[in-house]
Amino acid sequence: MLYASTRSGGTASPHSGDRRPARARRLLRASLATLLTTGLLGLAAQASGAAPRSDAAAAGHDPVIMIPGMTGSPATMNAMKSDLQTNGWPADRLFTWTDSSSMTQDLAKAARELSAKVDQVRDRTGADKVVLATWSASTLAARYYIKNLDGADKVSQYIGIAGPQHGTANNGCQWYVSCQQFASPTTPFLRALNSPSEVPSNDRVDYLTIRSTADRNATPTDTAALAGADENYLMSGAAAPNHLMIVSNAAALAKMRSFITAHEND
Template identity: 85%
Template structure:
């Protein structure tokens, strides 16, 4: 959702969050054949006195797809894109996108369009998975994609800024289908999306939500939390950002960057 409002610079309060147990983290292991091959190559190099070849460098950051909210444009995400690039993300791994209706249509349809975009980015970059950085209404389309379509194996991290995850009391926008879908916690769309888990495939995907007490669009504040997320980050106080500014706020963007980096090898 997007409405004109006065800009506030942001600071962070003590964060709140839920982290799933270590045993629930996804495990990665090399295939047995690859391990045997590596062992044989090392033995051969030692026997011949040759210096072993260095391991291939670790893959870079997963591509990030940044998605605005209802009635938004990709330009809204340019500050986020610039921030990531300024902090070491290659430009060719950063994408801004929205669906054909700017998130005003059925969010299930937006999710289907997101599925095509994810496949396009994966094909273009050669990456197995992407990070979804979402804002407002797009937080719901992205979760629908992960839960109900083919996103579980194609998304490494989900980041939701100011999402109406449990509806909003600021719902006077119901001429849009999407707004009808998050007009209250009890819409059919949200009840289906939030059950049995608010963080689908959380054994494979890391979840971060960022919310602010100064947000007057996604209300009440805690509607933007997800039960079971790795972290639910709260920004509070007079200088916390409003709904429009949260996606360009320096503290919020720093939290996103640190979260991505901390979880890249999970």
């Protein structure tokens, strides 16, 4: 018998006496409801494969550093930045940048400046690694950074768009040191960069190149491909973009986005 009170005649009164039994029952029912709700939520999470997200997981994509080519300004990459943000990349993980010479001087020096930028972005975002989205001459500075400096441990993905990876026949710009460095496939800079592998540390870094048959700056077309890359994407046909338009071309940007998301857990 739980806290039942009795009348003088000895029979229990349903309305009088200590109110604690009713309160205890209410507390018990509330506890059971809480346990049931918690259990159901746990089962739902198991069924959906959901798991508590860490701070790192909640942060989402690796930060992306977008780098223009020779004489380009960071604003040149604004279309790419806007496209990524429109498609779910947080604004605070998107960065446009170029070196102090706008990729016109020694690309090894540009790579050293890139190293400092990568460290700055990692410190600012708390990310372990970054994605390098490069165009034209900056494709070479980024590869130099990965191969010869500390980039292999700090870069998750390399995107090389319309890069003179093996020199270019359109090399009438040799008043710039960088242009001298990629004036042909046999320059000392490119021979060293492309040997023994064109995709250094590819066990840690995923590589995508994007090239176009309409490109008249990085020629011939296949100069922009890298042997051993995870994917060398060729754009051809009437809609293929030229060298200037490729970094804002919808199809090229869609390919870049799909590659990044497909390889984020590599």
